[in-house]
Amino acid sequence: MAMHGFRGLGWLLCSVIVAPTCYMVTSHGAAERARLRGVEAAIVAAHKEIRGLETEFETRANLAQIERWNGDVLAMNAPAPQQYLASATGLAALDQPSVQPATVPAETPRVETAALIIPTGMRPIQPVAAKAVPASAPAAASGQPNGVVRVARQEAARPDGELNRLMQKVDRSKLAMADRPLLSASTMNDLRRVAQREQLALH
Numbered sequence: 743m744a745m746h747g748f749r750g751l752g753w754l755l756c757s758v759i760v761a762p763t764c765y766m767v768t769s770h771g772a773a774e775r776a777r778l779r780g781v782e783a784a785i786v787a788a789h790k791e792i793r794g795l796e797t798e799f800e801t802r803a804n805l806a807q808i809e810r811w812n813g814d815v816l817a818m819n820a821p822a823p824q825q826y827l828a829s830a831t832g833l834a835a836l837d838q839p840s841v842q843p844a845t846v847p848a849e850t851p852r853v854e855t856a857a858l859i860i861p862t863g864m865r866p867i868q869p870v871a872a873k874a875v876p877a878s879a880p881a882a883a884s885g886q887p888n889g890v891v892r893v894a895r896q897e898a899a900r901p902d903g904e905l906n907r908l909m910q911k912v913d914r915s916k917l918a919m920a921d922r923p924l925l926s927a928s929t930m931n932d933l934r935r936v937a938q939r940e941q942l943a944l945h
């Protein structure tokens with residue numbers, strides 16, 4: 743009976759001794775893991791600072807080249823004190839136009855006229871306007887002789903004669919005749935093919 747009593751006491755003592763020991767070991771492990779995570783975070787922050795310092799050193803080393811690029815290409819200047827606004831109200835005021843824009847008149851429709859297409863190598867024929875001849879006063883039946891009437895008829899017939907002479911001077915070899923069209927046969931065939939292709943595309 744005494745042995746059984748001491749055995750229970752021994753288990754109790756073992757539990758009292760082992761349980762705090764296990765708790766202390768577990769707490770120490772958790773503390774070490776937390777310390778390790780802190781060291782890793784410090785290492786990452788140190789790497790970031792190192793990269794920032796390296797970038798700053800490279801930028802300062804290339805500052806002369808950057809200034810040359812700014813003067814040649816970018817043409818950027820430091821902001822002036824007048825560019826800073828005191829509040830959001832000033833920023834909103836910049837968006838409001840100070841002067842109302844003038845009303846733009848409606849655009850009038852343009853009238854386009856078709857122009858005559860003259861083939862290459864042809865000389866356009868310009869019409870010659872007949873000279874205006876003032877009408878002569880009618881001759882009096884009894885006061886003027888027949889010679890005055892004859893001179894007036896000759897003056898009226900003179901523009902027609904000048905027009906006929908100008909038409910005779912025109913190079914008739916360059917005019918379109920009934921048996922010789924302005925466009926060649928190959929050009930007409932090309933135009934027919936294009937027209938047929940457009941009709942097929944519309945259908």
